[in-house]
Amino acid sequence: MPSRPALTRDLAEWLPRQRWFGGKDGPIDDLSIGTATQLRSGDPALHHLVLDVHQNGVTDHYQLLLGVRSDLPDRLRHVEIGGRTARRDVRLYDAAHDPDLTRVLLAELAAGSSSGPLRFHHAPGAAIRTDLASLPITAEQSNTSLLFGDVYICKLFRRLSRGVNLDLEVNLALSRRGCAHVPSVHGWIELEPGPDARAGGPDAGPVTLGLLSDYLHTGANGWSLAIASVRDWFAHTPRPGDGEWAELDASAAGGDFAAEAERLGAATAEVHRALADAFGVTVLPAAEVGAMAARMNAELTGTCRDVPGLAPHAKALTGAFLDLAARAEPLPVQRVHGDYHLGQVLRTEGGWTLLDFEGEPARPPAERRALAHPLRDVAGMLRSFEYAARFLIAKPGTKPPEPGGRPETRAHAWAARNRAAFCRGYAAAGGADPAAHSVLIRAFEFEKAVYEVRYEARNRPAWLPVPLTSLAHLTA
Ligand SMILES: Nc1ncnc2c1ncn2[C@@H]1O[C@H](COP(=O)(O)OP(=O)(O)O)[C@@H](O)[C@H]1O
Numbered sequence: 001m002p003s004r005p006a007l008t009r010d011l012a013e014w015l016p017r018q019r020w021f022g023g024k025d026g027p028i029d030d031l032s033i034g035t036a037t038q039l040r041s042g043d044p045a046l047h048h049l050v051l052d053v054h055q056n057g058v059t060d061h062y063q064l065l066l067g068v069r070s071d072l073p074d075r076l077r078h079v080e081i082g083g084r085t086a087r088r089d090v091r092l093y094d095a096a097h098d099p100d101l102t103r104v105l106l107a108e109l110a111a112g113s114s115s116g117p118l119r120f121h122h123a124p125g126a127a128i129r130t131d132l133a134s135l136p137i138t139a140e141q142s143n144t145s146l147l148f149g150d151v152y153i154c155k156l157f158r159r160l161s162r163g164v165n166l167d168l169e170v171n172l173a174l175s176r177r178g179c180a181h182v183p184s185v186h187g188w189i190e191l192e193p194g195p196d197a198r199a200g201g202p203d204a205g206p207v208t209l210g211l212l213s214d215y216l217h218t219g220a221n222g223w224s225l226a227i228a229s230v231r232d233w234f235a236h237t238p239r240p241g242d243g244e245w246a247e248l249d250a251s252a253a254g255g256d257f258a259a260e261a262e263r264l265g266a267a268t269a270e271v272h273r274a275l276a277d278a279f280g281v282t283v284l285p286a287a288e289v290g291a292m293a294a295r296m297n298a299e300l301t302g303t304c305r306d307v308p309g310l311a312p313h314a315k316a317l318t319g320a321f322l323d324l325a326a327r328a329e330p331l332p333v334q335r336v337h338g339d340y341h342l343g344q345v346l347r348t349e350g351g352w353t354l355l356d357f358e359g360e361p362a363r364p365p366a367e368r369r370a371l372a373h374p375l376r377d378v379a380g381m382l383r384s385f386e387y388a389a390r391f392l393i394a395k396p397g398t399k400p401p402e403p404g405g406r407p408e409t410r411a412h413a414w415a416a417r418n419r420a421a422f423c424r425g426y427a428a429a430g431g432a433d434p435a436a437h438s439v440l441i442r443a444f445e446f447e448k449a450v451y452e453v454r455y456e457a458r459n460r461p462a463w464l465p466v467p468l469t470s471l472a473h474l475t476a
């Protein structure tokens with residue numbers, strides 16, 4: 001390994017260019033190496049690092065598998081850290097992209113071994129195959145997931161949080177109850193915290209670093225399916241004589257998504273029921289609902305300060321939060337998905353499967369863990385239909401829709417049709433009827449939109465116009 005000062009300098013330059021880095025809205029003030037564990041010696045060598053990244057008075061922790069080679073093959077050049085300018089006799093790179101090194105993870109998981117502070121666990125009775133090579137997936141994601149053959153998917157969490165990861169806890173609980181809507185978990189990787197952290201209270205348990213689950217290789221991602229449907233609808237040319245209403249009838253295109261949206265609503269209600277059975281339901285008193293609405297508004301104020309493009313919508317958003325506070329009724333709350341959107345669902349031959357129960361990655365662990373009303377997830381998915389509908393017209397660099405017409409009319413028609421179908425499926429399968437809870441749904445939807453504006457500013461600045469354009473229409 002090169003000297004620590006040289007390494008941290010290179011990392012501070014490399015990190016902001018990574019999709020998974022969540023601090024793109026400000027400079028890195030300092031970067032240090034929290035823990036370093038060698039997992040393989042020789043050439044190539046593998047080191048597990050936790051990077052402590054200091055920004056604006058806050059320290060975030062990121063996980064990196066650091067590969068070290070004397071010579072870098074072409075296939076790894078795109079993940080080099082430091083590059084040719086760094087004067088050193090070894091080459092450094094992100095080893096998540098190197099199947100020669102990631103097979104170490106499978107071997108350790110299969111053995112259930114420990115290495116320094118790292119603990120590798122397999123689920124009871126799981127016999128983990130070690131003969132598979134990995135490939136990183138290309139989906140839009142905040143972490144990094146590796147496919148091992150068409151058997152496993154291993155998610156390596158990038159921004160780490162203290163305590164057991166909710167994704168692991170919820171997946172284990174639902175798989176144990178035989179819930180058909182989640183993939184089975186085969187193993188997980190943890191970091192045993194040092195003595196300082198262990199003394200730090202209830203959140204000071206092991207840090208979840210990775211999760212090995214069944215790879216549902218026949219599954220199609222909900223976002224890709226929805227975007228294909230939106231493209232089809234935008235390309236649809238009404239027949240002569242169809243009249244101006246044709247622009248509003250999103251069912252007319254061949255790639256209609258509404259039947260899938262309805263099934264997804266039903267699967268969502270079933271998972272909410274399973275979560276209530278597994279973790280219970282409690283009631284949030286009316287005063288705390290008022291406090292929740294006040295928190296939503298405070299987040300709005302903070303986000304408007306950081307992202308001025310949100311300010312024109314502030315009045316309408318505040319109105320929705322005030323309506324929630326004025327409702328003055330207690331709210332049943334339970335464990336929910338917490339960051340529900342089309343990228344978190346897979347359509348397999350058996351129906352819809354839900355992924356990634358870790359909550360919103362841009363929020364602190366305590367907030368992710370907070371129980372919520374299930375309609376918060378419904379609102380998340382409704383936002384996702386808005387995103388899918390407006391992605392093609394709002395995100396710079398995407399292909400403008402053909403063959404013309406009024407893009408916003410088309411986007412609105414697609415979103416409205418699929419929102420309604422999803423809500424219908426959810427209510428028919430026993431979930432709370434979104435139509436009967438419009439104040440709640442509107443407040444949750446706007447809360448999510450504020451979160452999205454912050455998430456996009458920090459993670460994917462090029463996407464910011466997507467939530468802002470959708471808000472312009474929802475608040476008009
Ligand atoms: N068990 C699985 N089987 C098949 N594909 C999966 C599985 N888990 C995740 N994926 C794919 O990986 C993508 C990202 O997974 P996700 O858990 O949402 O990661 P992140 O938290 O980093 O956003 C999903 O959108 C899905 O396409």
Ligand SMILES: O=P(O)(O)O[C@H]1O[C@H](CO)[C@@H](O[C@H]2O[C@H](CO)[C@@H](O)[C@H](O)[C@H]2O)[C@H](O)[C@H]1O
Binds near residue numbers: 339342383
């Ligand atoms: O999937 P993650 O847990 O990483 O969630 C984060 O990233 C999502 C994007 O990858 C982000 O979702 C937003 O963009 C989606 C399209 O890419 C869209 O379907 C969602 O509706 C929208 O919120 C999510 O908010 C963030 O937490």
